[in-house]
Amino acid sequence: MSGEHQVKPRALAHKDYKSSYKPVWCAGCGDYGVLNALTKSLAALEIPTEQVALISGIGCSSRLPAYTRAYGFHGVHGRALPVAAGLAISRPELTVIAVGGDGDGFSIGGNHFIHACRRNANFSYLVMDNAVYGMTKGQASPTTESDWTGSKLAPQGTHQPPFQPLEMALAAGAPFIARAFSNASNELAQIISEAIEFPGFAFVQILSPCVTFRPEQLNWKKQVHEAFSPTADKREAYLKLLDDDGIGTGILYRAPRPCFQPDTAAARSLAAIAADFEVPA
Amino acid sequence: MTEAKEKPPVDSCSLALIGSGGAGVMTAGQILLDAAAEAGYFGLMTRSTGPQVRGGEAAAVLRLGVTPVGCQDDRIDLLVALDWGKAEHFSDELVLDADTVVIADSAEGEPPVWVTDSGARHYAVRLSELAGEHSGLRANIIAVGIVGSLVGLDFECMKNTIKRRLIGKGNLLADVIQTGLQASISAAESLQCAYKLAPPQPQPRWLLTGNEAVGMGALRGGVRFCAAYPITPSTEIQEWLARRLPEVGGCLVQAEDELASINMCIGASFGGGPAMTATSGPGLSLMVEALGLAVATETPLVVVDVMRGGPSTGIPTKSEQADLAIAVYGAHGDAPRLVLAPNGIGDCVTTTQWAVFLAEALQCPAVVLSDQFLGQSRAAITPPKDREWRAERRIAPADISDFQRFRDSSDGISIMGIPGTPGSEYTATGLSHKPSARPSAISADHRLQLDKQLRKLEQFDYGDDWADIEGDGSLGLLTWGSTTQAAREAVARVRADGSAVRLVSLRLIAPLDRVRLARALEGIDRLLVVEQSHGAQFFRYLRAGCELPSHTRSLAEPGPLLLRPGRIAATLRVLEMEQVK
Numbered sequence: 001m002s003g004e005h006q007v008k009p010r011a012l013a014h015k016d017y018k019s020s021y022k023p024v025w026c027a028g029c030g031d032y033g034v035l036n037a038l039t040k041s042l043a044a045l046e047i048p049t050e051q052v053a054l055i056s057g058i059g060c061s062s063r064l065p066a067y068t069r070a071y072g073f074h075g076v077h078g079r080a081l082p083v084a085a086g087l088a089i090s091r092p093e094l095t096v097i098a099v100g101g102d103g104d105g106f107s108i109g110g111n112h113f114i115h116a117c118r119r120n121a122n123f124s125y126l127v128m129d130n131a132v133y134g135m136t137k138g139q140a141s142p143t144t145e146s147d148w149t150g151s152k153l154a155p156q157g158t159h160q161p162p163f164q165p166l167e168m169a170l171a172a173g174a175p176f177i178a179r180a181f182s183n184a185s186n187e188l189a190q191i192i193s194e195a196i197e198f199p200g201f202a203f204v205q206i207l208s209p210c211v212t213f214r215p216e217q218l219n220w221k222k223q224v225h226e227a228f229s230p231t232a233d234k235r236e237a238y239l240k241l242l243d244d245d246g247i248g249t250g251i252l253y254r255a256p257r258p259c260f261q262p263d264t265a266a267a268r269s270l271a272a273i274a275a276d277f278e279v280p281a
Numbered sequence: 282m283t284e285a286k287e288k289p290p291v292d293s294c295s296l297a298l299i300g301s302g303g304a305g306v307m308t309a310g311q312i313l314l315d316a317a318a319e320a321g322y323f324g325l326m327t328r329s330t331g332p333q334v335r336g337g338e339a340a341a342v343l344r345l346g347v348t349p350v351g352c353q354d355d356r357i358d359l360l361v362a363l364d365w366g367k368a369e370h371f372s373d374e375l376v377l378d379a380d381t382v383v384i385a386d387s388a389e390g391e392p393p394v395w396v397t398d399s400g401a402r403h404y405a406v407r408l409s410e411l412a413g414e415h416s417g418l419r420a421n422i423i424a425v426g427i428v429g430s431l432v433g434l435d436f437e438c439m440k441n442t443i444k445r446r447l448i449g450k451g452n453l454l455a456d457v458i459q460t461g462l463q464a465s466i467s468a469a470e471s472l473q474c475a476y477k478l479a480p481p482q483p484q485p486r487w488l489l490t491g492n493e494a495v496g497m498g499a500l501r502g503g504v505r506f507c508a509a510y511p512i513t514p515s516t517e518i519q520e521w522l523a524r525r526l527p528e529v530g531g532c533l534v535q536a537e538d539e540l541a542s543i544n545m546c547i548g549a550s551f552g553g554g555p556a557m558t559a560t561s562g563p564g565l566s567l568m569v570e571a572l573g574l575a576v577a578t579e580t581p582l583v584v585v586d587v588m589r590g591g592p593s594t595g596i597p598t599k600s601e602q603a604d605l606a607i608a609v610y611g612a613h614g615d616a617p618r619l620v621l622a623p624n625g626i627g628d629c630v631t632t633t634q635w636a637v638f639l640a641e642a643l644q645c646p647a648v649v650l651s652d653q654f655l656g657q658s659r660a661a662i663t664p665p666k667d668r669e670w671r672a673e674r675r676i677a678p679a680d681i682s683d684f685q686r687f688r689d690s691s692d693g694i695s696i697m698g699i700p701g702t703p704g705s706e707y708t709a710t711g712l713s714h715k716p717s718a719r720p721s722a723i724s725a726d727h728r729l730q731l732d733k734q735l736r737k738l739e740q741f742d743y744g745d746d747w748a749d750i751e752g753d754g755s756l757g758l759l760t761w762g763s764t765t766q767a768a769r770e771a772v773a774r775v776r777a778d779g780s781a782v783r784l785v786s787l788r789l790i791a792p793l794d795r796v797r798l799a800r801a802l803e804g805i806d807r808l809l810v811v812e813q814s815h816g817a818q819f820f821r822y823l824r825a826g827c828e829l830p831s832h833t834r835s836l837a838e839p840g841p842l843l844l845r846p847g848r849i850a851a852t853l854r855v856l857e858m859e860q861v862k
Contacts, residue, residue, distance in 0.1 A: 019708075049703070050700065050703040051700075066720065069706055071707065072708030073548070074708055075544065075574055075578075076573075076574050076711055081541075082508075082540070083545070084548060086551075086552070086556070087549060087551060090505075090506045090548075090552050091553070094552070112540075114537075262534065263532060268528040273525055277497070277664070278664075279318040
C-alpha cells in the first residue's frame with residue numbers, strides 16, 4: 001500500500017519535525033530536551049516525517065508524539081510497546097519509535113518491557129525517566145528511591161528498592177541498551193540516532209528531570225557522567241552495571257541479533273486454503 | 282433377522298462415545314463424522330471434556346443426518362462406553378431412555394446407576410478383546426466399526442477415513458484396519474439393534490470446526506495480522522491462522538498477554554492493515570480498555586470472543602452465551618462498537634468475513650461472539666459462499682490538502698491517514714479531540730466526536746444480513762448466536778404440529794437495528810426470547826433498546842447444558858396457549 005510510495009529527498013530542519021502544539025510540560029521539564037534531541041536526530045538521519053511513527057501510552061512524556069509532525073499514536077497507559085510492535089512488525093519499512101515515562105514503561109507496562117526486549121522487533125524505545133508520576137502530581141514510580149518521602153501516597157517511602165531498567169533489559173535480552181541525559185542535547189541526539197539506526201529493539205533510558213515534583217533532579221546536570229562505552233560482551237555489561245550509580249551515561253550494550261521475523265510460507269490462494277475443508281469424494 | 286433391524290431408516294441419529302481421557306473417544310468420533318461426510322451425510326460432533334489436559338473424562342457427541350445438522354438432539358440413540366471411568370460426569374449432558382442402546386466394553390462390568398436407571402438396553406461387547414486380536418488396533422476403532430455398521434455407513438468410507446487418520450501412527454497396517462473393521466461389523470451384527478440412516482444425498486461438503494471457520498472468514502474479509510494469547514476455547518482460531526496467514530502474506534504474533542495482543546492489533550491496524558485477535562471471556566475482560574481506545578481513535582479491529590462458562594475462570598471447556606453484556610458495553614465511557622454473532626458453524630465464516638468488512642468500513646472495533654459449542658464442534662456442512670465483503674478503508678491519498686483525521690462527514694466516517702503517506706501525518710489519541718486530532722477538553726469537541734462515533738454505526742445500511750428471519754405467524758421466537766440451531770429445530774417441531782411460528786435470529790447485535798427489528802416482529806403477539814445465559818442478558822438488552830410485543834417471555838438458561846430443541850419447543854407450546862391480553 002503506502003510502502004510503494006516513493007520517498008522524496010527533502011531537506012528538513014529539526015524544527016520541521018515539530019508540530020504547532022504547545023506542550024503541556026512545565027517550564028524546565030527535561031522532556032523538552034528529549035523532543036529537541038529526537039527532532040535533531042530525525043533531521044540528521046533525513047527520515048521523512050511520514051515515514052516516522054511515534055507511539056506512546058499515558059503520562060507527561062507520552063504526550064510527545066503530538067508535538068511532532070510525524071505519525072503518532074497516543075494510546076492507553078502502559079501499552080505503547082505492543083502498539084509499536086504491531087506496527088513495526090506489520091510495516092517494517094517505517095521508523096517506529098516508542099516513547100514514554102518510567103511509570104508507563106516499568107510499572108503498568110512492565111511485562112511488555114520484558115517481552116519487547118526478548119522479542120527484538122525493529123523499533124526504538126525512549127523512556128524519559130524522572131522517577132516520579134508527574135501527571136498525577138507526584139507519586140513514587142518504580143524507579144523512585146525507597147526512602148523518598150515526597151509523595152502523599154507513600155508518605156513513609158515505598159519500602160521497595162528501585163527498578164533497574166538497564167539490568168532488566170540486559171537480562172531480558174535487549175540487544176541495544178543505553179542511558180542518556182535530557183540536557184546533554186548533542187550526546188542524546190547521537191544516542192537516539194544510533195538507537196533508530198540499530199536493527200532491532202533499542203532501549204534508551206533518558207534521565208529527564210521533573211522540576212516540579214523532583215526539583216533535586218536539577219542537580220543531575222552537575223552529577224551525570226559518562227560511564228559506558230558500547231560492548232557486545234554481556235559479562236562486561238553486567239559487571240559495569242554492578243558499579244552503576246544510576247546516572248552514568250553512554251551505550252552500555254550493543255550486540256545485534258536477528259530481529260523478530262514472523263513466520264513465512266509459500267503463497268497459497270484463498271481458494272486453495274478453503275479447499276482444505278473439502279470432504280474427499 | 283430381528284424386529285429392530287426392520288425399523289425404517291431414520292433421517293438423523295444421535296450417538297455418544299465416552300471414556301477416560303486418552304481412550305480415544307474424540308478420535309473415534311471424528312472418524313465417524315468424517316466417514317459419514319465422505320458417505321454424503323451431514324453431521325455434527327461436539328466435544329465435552331473435563332478441565333484436565335490429559336486424563337479426566339471425555340465425550341464425543343455426534344448427530345448424523347441426511348439433512349443439515351445444527352445442534353444435538355434431546356436424547357441419545359446409541360451410547361458407546363470404552364470405559365465407565367468418570368462416566369457419571371455426563372449424566373446431565375447425555376439423556377438416555379428406554380429406546381437408547383448402550384454398548385460397553387465387556388471388561389468394564391456393569392454400567393453405572395444413571396445408565397441402568399434410564400431403562401436403556403445394555404450390551405456388553407468385547408471391545409478391548411477384539412482390539413487385542415488385531416495388532417495395533419485400539420478399542421476406539423472397534424467402536425467406530427460397530428457404530429458405523431449400526432448406522433449403515435459405507436465400509437470403504439470408514440476404512441479410508443481410519444487409514445487417513447491412523448496410518449503412520451505406530452505400526453498400524455492397512456490390512457489390520459481391514460480385518461479389524463470386519464470383526465467389529467460381525468460384532469455389530471450380533472446386536473439386536475439398528476439405527477440405519479436413510480440413504481444420503483451426496484453434495485459437496487466442508488468438514489470443519491467453528492474455530493477454523495472463523496479463521497477462514499477472517500482471511501476472506503482481508504485480515505492479514507493477528508496477535509493473540511492462547512486461551513480455551515479460542516486457541517484453535519489462533520493456531521489455524523498461525524499457519525495460514527503467512528500463506529497470504531500476513532502473520533500471527535503470539536503476544537505476552539491479552540493486553541498486548543489487542544494493542545498489537547491496534548498498532549498494525551493504525552499502520553493500515555486489517556487486524557484481528559481471538560480470545561475468550563477472561564481475555565475480553567482484559568481487552569476492554571483497548572476496545573475503548575479503538576473506538577476513540579476510530580481504529581478498525583476485529584475481536585473474536587469464543588465464549589465459555591463464566592464469570593471468572595468459569596468453565597473453560599464448555600459453552601455459554603453470557604459475554605453479550607461485556608461485548609456490547611464493556612469499556613468505560615460511551616464506546617459504541619459493532620457486535621456480531623454467527624449462528625452456526627458455516628456462519629462463523631460468513632459473520633467473521635462481514636465483521637472484518639464492517640470494522641474496516643466503519644473504522645471501529647467489531648466484537649464477534651462465537652462460543653465453545655460453535656468453536657470446538659466439528660461439522661459436515663454445505664460450503665459457505667465467499668461473500669463480496671472485502672476490507673476497504675477510506676484512506677488519504679498522498680499530499681492531501683487540509684487533512685483532518687476526525688473531520689465529521691455526512692455518514693460520520695472520516696478519511697484515515699496511513700503512516701508512510703505524506704500529507705496526512707497526525708497523532709491518534711485516546712484523549713477527547715478536535716476534528717484535527719488535537720487533544721481537547723472542550724465540551725463541544727467532546728460531543729461532536731461522541732455523536733460521530735455513534736452516528737456512523739447507526740446510519741450505516743447493514744442490508745439483509747442483520748438477522749435471519751424464517752417463517753410467519755403471530756407466534757415468534759427471537760434468539761441469537763449458537764442457540765439459533767436448537768431454536769430452529771424447535772420451531773420446525775412446533776410447525777409440524779400445525780402452528781405457524783416465526784424465527785428471528787440476530788446476527789448484528791450492536792448497534793441494534795430497531796427499525797428492521799420492529800418490521801421483523803410485526804404481527805407477532807406472543808414472543809419467546811431464547812438465550813444461554815443465567816442473567817437473561819439478551820432479553821434485558823432488547824428490553825432496554827427496542828419495543829417488544831407486550832406478551833414477551835424469556836427462556837434463559839446458563840451453560841454448560843445447552844438448550845435442546847425439545848425444551849424450547851415445549852416452552853413455545855406453552856406460550857402459544859397463553860391468553861394475550
